[in-house]
Amino acid sequence: MKISIDKGLCKGCGICLSICPKNVYGFSANRNSYGSSMPEAVSESECIGCSLCERMCPDAAINVEEEQKCG
Amino acid sequence: MNRLMERYLRLDALPTLFCAGCGNGIIQYAAISAIENLGIRKDTALVSGIGCSSWIPCYLNMDVMHTTHGRALAFAQGLKLARPGKKVIVFTGDGDCLAIGGNHLLHACKRNIDITVILVNNHIYGMTGGQKSPATPENAVTKTSPFGAYDEPMQGAEIAMSLGATYVARWTAAHPVQLQKSIEAGIKHKGFSLIEVISQCPTQSGKSVYGNKDPAFIINYLKQNSFIYKEGMEEPSGRIKCGILLHDNDKPEYIERMENKTEQYRKRL
Amino acid sequence: MEPQLAEPSPKGSRKVILQGNEACAKAAIYAGCRFFAGYPITPSTEIIEFLSSEMISVGGTFIQMEDEIASACAIVGARWGGKKAMTATSGPGFTLMQETIGYAAVTETPVVIVNVQRGGPSTGQPTMSSQQDIYQVKYGSHGDYEIIAMTPSSVQEMYDFTIRAFELSEKFRTPVILLADEVVGHMREKVTIYEGEKAIRGGHRNYVVSPQEDFYTGGNCLVEGQLHDEEGMRIGHLPSKSGEFIRSICGKIQNHIDEIQDVQSYFMEDADIAILAYGSVSRSALNAVKQAKGIKLSADEKEGKLRFLKKLVRKKSAEENPYSHLNVGLIKVNTVWPFPEKQIRRLAAKCRYVFVPEMNNGKYCREIERCLKECKVISLPKIGGEMHSPAELLESIAKEVKEDE
Numbered sequence: 001m002k003i004s005i006d007k008g009l010c011k012g013c014g015i016c017l018s019i020c021p022k023n024v025y026g027f028s029a030n031r032n033s034y035g036s037s038m039p040e041a042v043s044e045s046e047c048i049g050c051s052l053c054e055r056m057c058p059d060a061a062i063n064v065e066e067e068q069k070c071g
Numbered sequence: 072m073n074r075l076m077e078r079y080l081r082l083d084a085l086p087t088l089f090c091a092g093c094g095n096g097i098i099q100y101a102a103i104s105a106i107e108n109l110g111i112r113k114d115t116a117l118v119s120g121i122g123c124s125s126w127i128p129c130y131l132n133m134d135v136m137h138t139t140h141g142r143a144l145a146f147a148q149g150l151k152l153a154r155p156g157k158k159v160i161v162f163t164g165d166g167d168c169l170a171i172g173g174n175h176l177l178h179a180c181k182r183n184i185d186i187t188v189i190l191v192n193n194h195i196y197g198m199t200g201g202q203k204s205p206a207t208p209e210n211a212v213t214k215t216s217p218f219g220a221y222d223e224p225m226q227g228a229e230i231a232m233s234l235g236a237t238y239v240a241r242w243t244a245a246h247p248v249q250l251q252k253s254i255e256a257g258i259k260h261k262g263f264s265l266i267e268v269i270s271q272c273p274t275q276s277g278k279s280v281y282g283n284k285d286p287a288f289i290i291n292y293l294k295q296n297s298f299i300y301k302e303g304m305e306e307p308s309g310r311i312k313c314g315i316l317l318h319d320n321d322k323p324e325y326i327e328r329m330e331n332k333t334e335q336y337r338k339r340l
Numbered sequence: 341m342e343p344q345l346a347e348p349s350p351k352g353s354r355k356v357i358l359q360g361n362e363a364c365a366k367a368a369i370y371a372g373c374r375f376f377a378g379y380p381i382t383p384s385t386e387i388i389e390f391l392s393s394e395m396i397s398v399g400g401t402f403i404q405m406e407d408e409i410a411s412a413c414a415i416v417g418a419r420w421g422g423k424k425a426m427t428a429t430s431g432p433g434f435t436l437m438q439e440t441i442g443y444a445a446v447t448e449t450p451v452v453i454v455n456v457q458r459g460g461p462s463t464g465q466p467t468m469s470s471q472q473d474i475y476q477v478k479y480g481s482h483g484d485y486e487i488i489a490m491t492p493s494s495v496q497e498m499y500d501f502t503i504r505a506f507e508l509s510e511k512f513r514t515p516v517i518l519l520a521d522e523v524v525g526h527m528r529e530k531v532t533i534y535e536g537e538k539a540i541r542g543g544h545r546n547y548v549v550s551p552q553e554d555f556y557t558g559g560n561c562l563v564e565g566q567l568h569d570e571e572g573m574r575i576g577h578l579p580s581k582s583g584e585f586i587r588s589i590c591g592k593i594q595n596h597i598d599e600i601q602d603v604q605s606y607f608m609e610d611a612d613i614a615i616l617a618y619g620s621v622s623r624s625a626l627n628a629v630k631q632a633k634g635i636k637l638s639a640d641e642k643e644g645k646l647r648f649l650k651k652l653v654r655k656k657s658a659e660e661n662p663y664s665h666l667n668v669g670l671i672k673v674n675t676v677w678p679f680p681e682k683q684i685r686r687l688a689a690k691c692r693y694v695f696v697p698e699m700n701n702g703k704y705c706r707e708i709e710r711c712l713k714e715c716k717v718i719s720l721p722k723i724g725g726e727m728h729s730p731a732e733l734l735e736s737i738a739k740e741v742k743e744d745e
Contacts, residue, residue, distance in 0.1 A: 006072040009085060013092030013273070018287030019245075036091070055104075055247035056290070058089060058096025060076035081562075084573050116555045118417070129562065134555040135572075136420060136563040138413065139443050145410035149417025149425070150555065152401045153375055157421075157556050178406040329403075333396045340397050 001049050002067045003041040009061035012036030016053040016062060022046040025053070079103050079112075081132050088126060092286025094244035094270030098191055099127045101247050102160065105254035106133075115158040115258075118147040120172060122164040123198045123272070124191035141171030144179045147186050155326045158187070158258060165192040165206035169225045180234035180263055184325040187257040188265040190227045193272035194280050201275035213279045231265040232317050238264035239317040243293040244271055246313060253315060262324045269293060269311055352535040360498040360524040361386035361428075363531050364454055365394060367502035368426050372537050373452070374400035375425035377414035379407055379433060382466040383522040384456035387428035408433035412440035415451045420563060422554040424506060424540075428454035431464060434473060435480070441515050442481030445589060447563050450509035450542070452502070454518040456525040459725045468725025469522035471619055471699040477517050478677045484586050486593035488600060489517040489677040491619040495529035501674070503538060508600060510542045512592055519676065521699070523620035523727060593678050601680035604672040605687050607633065611669030613693045613737060616684070616708055618673040621697050621728055628730035628737075629670045632663040663734045666741065676704065681711045691715045695737055697728045716744075 003024070010032040016039050017025040024047050028040030041047070053062050076099075089095045106112055117128035118136045120143035128135045138146045143161045151159045168176055168190050179186065195213060196202040202215040206227065210219040228241040238260040240253040250268060257264030271277065271293070277284035281292060298307055300314035323331075358366070365387045368376070376395050378388040388404065395402035401423070405411040408429050415425035429437060434455045444451050457473050459465030473480075477489045488508050490501045502518055509516040542553065555561055562572025567585045575581040593600065607629055608614065617625040671687050671694075673680065688694050694717045696705040702719035709717045720736050722728050 009072060011086070011091035013286045015092055015286050015290055018290060033086075034091075052247070054073055054075075055100050055251075056097055056244075057073070057100075058091075058093050058286075059086065060073040060080060060096065060100065063073045065074070081571075081573070083571070113558055114556065116420075129564070132560045134420075134559070134561045136417070136555075137565055138416075138563075139439050139565060142409065142413045142440070145405065145413030146417035148403075148405075148410075149375070149377060149414030149419075150421045151417075152377075152403055152414070153418035153421030153423040153425075154556060174406055175410055178410070336393070336396055337399075 001047040006061040009059045090274045092273045097244045101251040104251045119162040120167040122167045124164040127162045144175040161188045166204045169205040180236040182325040183262045190267045193270045195276040197272045197275045228267040237262035237319040240315045241267040243269040245294040360495045363495045363499040364502045365390040367499040371503045371506035373424045373426045375418035375423040377411040381430045381433045384428045384430045408436040412437040426452040431460045438480040444515040445485040448513040452505045457521040486590045489519045493622045495531045602674035603683040606670040608669035613668040614691045616671040622672040624728045628733040632666045634661045
């Protein structure tokens with residue numbers, strides 16, 4: 001799965017970290033536009049595409065998509 | 072950015088004014104998924120009152136009416152009566168709907184008019200800075216209940232049922248999938264539907280109600296301290312009653328009743 | 341808007357005897373009003389009663405709401421649904437509607453609100469007349485906005501002004517108030533009414549979100565009570581843009597005052613005393629003017645007929661007519677707001693005295709004092725629920741003039 005987090009929308013609330021059933025997320029050293037810590041899909045390969053993080057992100061910052069296979 | 076939301080949000084209005092971890096965004100997503108699933112975007116208008124939750128529709132590229140405090144249901148009924156074939160969804164909060172808008176809720180429920188209400192209950196007046204609302208739990212210390220609240224809190228869903236609403240559900244912000252399904256069912260239901268969502272306000276109710284301002288903590292708390300109601304079950308006390316609490320298809324809808332009553336008169340003309 | 345009838349169709353006009361409130365309701369139907377929400381209140385109740393069935397017969401929607409707040413909100417909602425909408429009320433109900441009148445002004449929603457005035461304050465005098473809401477109608481809601489308010493003085497004017505109220509509200513996309521009172525609301529007179537439906541052309545909002553002005557037309561309208569920009573997004577936190585917005589919604593009325601204003605004059609050509617009146621009091625005032633001129637009184641007399649009679653007047657002796665020395669005329673204001681300052685100034689230019697009788701403590705008179713600096717402006721207030729009689733007016737005028745001489 002391909003997980004992307006919008007730096008301009010994320011407010012760093014941490015809900016995605018807490019609710020992911022596969023613990024895909026961890027806080028990163030990156031900062032969002034607000035200056036707070038941003039999550040990062042540290043174990044992206046574990047993602048099962050349940051989309052709970054998309055639904056639970058209050059700021060529409062997360063997008064989970066199946067990875068496009070090239071060729 | 073989320074692909075679904077990208078198609079619905081007014082991009083130039085972002086970011087939202089909601090605090091980090093606010094439940095409003097979760098409810099916004101659930102409502103949008105419901106509208107998208109039903110394919111009714113062009114036939115739906117969103118009406119809201121005043122308060123944080125009433126800002127939910129203002130960020131959406133749809134027909135939106137952001138009205139005065141407590142009056143969303145009155146505006147919505149006018150709109151629905153003018154265009155009976157179209158859908159109207161109302162976003163309102165516990166203060167907006169149960170305090171200042173109580174009379175309009177009473178009469179909209181009683182009429183059983185075909186409107187879907189999403190009642191976002193965060194137990195507090197968030198926008199004005201954390202004052203007691205009609206839904207604030209007893210003993211909660213807020214800016215206007217410094218000795219602990221002593222009013223009995225109002226239960227939005229139960230009140231709607233007692234007033235004659237015909238589809239009533241309650242979920243928390245920790246139940247996004249069920250919430251979306253209930254919104255869909257409420258929209259499809261012919262009659263007055265009210266879906267109460269217990270939502271987190273990390274900034275204000277986090278402090279006054281939950282004693283912890285971490286949104287993730289409140290989400291976990293809501294998940295652990297709620298139960299899904301099934302008919303006939305023994306209800307555990309002290310936990311939030313979630314689920315579809317009422318679904319009555321027998322009571323005729325208001326505009327149908329109105330048309331039936333006036334049909335004879337129209338025919339005679 | 342839903343498609344309008346192509347042509348104005350005053351096919352048949354006919355004369356009938358109607359009550360003022362009834363005439364107002366009939367005019368609303370003729371003007372294309374297809375949504376009425378209201379709450380019964382004396383002395384406006386006949387409007388809601390009449391429309392409860394009449395609205396159904398023309399395929400419109402009628403609803404009795406839980407209160408006046410909800411009634412005002414419902415008509416705004418219905419207007420965004422594309423139906424021309426109206427509500428009717430009186431003093432206490434009008435007070436409750438103020439919140440929504442402000443909302444309609446800021447969202448540029450065309451709606452018509454009828455206030456059949458009764459005596460106040462509070463529950464006041466439910467069955468008696470007054471003109472006490474003359475300032476509330478302009479300043480009732482909080483904040484800066486402009487309002488159009490019309491004051492009918494006869495059943496015919498109840499009918500005509502209601503139609504014009506719809507025209508003005510649609511053209512300028514603003515709430516318009518028909519400021520009637522118990523006297524005109526309840527009197528019965530002969531009135532010319534029309535069949536069919538008048539086509540009324542709509543205007544555009546100053547702050548247009550999309551070319552589509554109504555909901556469900558794919559325009560993604562954002563109707564916003566906060567100060568907003570062209571996209572509907574809030575600008576309340578931006579001082580210069582907010583100021584621009586307020587100037588815009590006030591300006592669209594102030595800048596078109598010549599088009600909106602309706603001020604009539606009777607015998608003002610060479611008058612040096614003017615009675616300035618509005619609403620039902622202007623009936624008494626016209627009667628007083630005619631008495632002073634010694635003209636036989638008849639409700640149906642036309643201006644031309646009067647001019648001929650006027651010549652005969654001067655010959656009458658002072659004994660027959662104690663007021664023949666008063667060279668008095670009438671300025672009748674039909675659109676009290678926006679204040680028709682220029683027109684009043686022009687008409688009263690040659691006057692030494694301007695008397696302002698009104699059924700309140702002397703409110704509109706303050707506006708007249710402000711705009712007429714050259715002459716003596718005298719307030720003739722009357723409170724308690726009764727209209728001024730013509731004799732009362734003439735006595736007060738004669739007394740004032742005599743004292744000065």
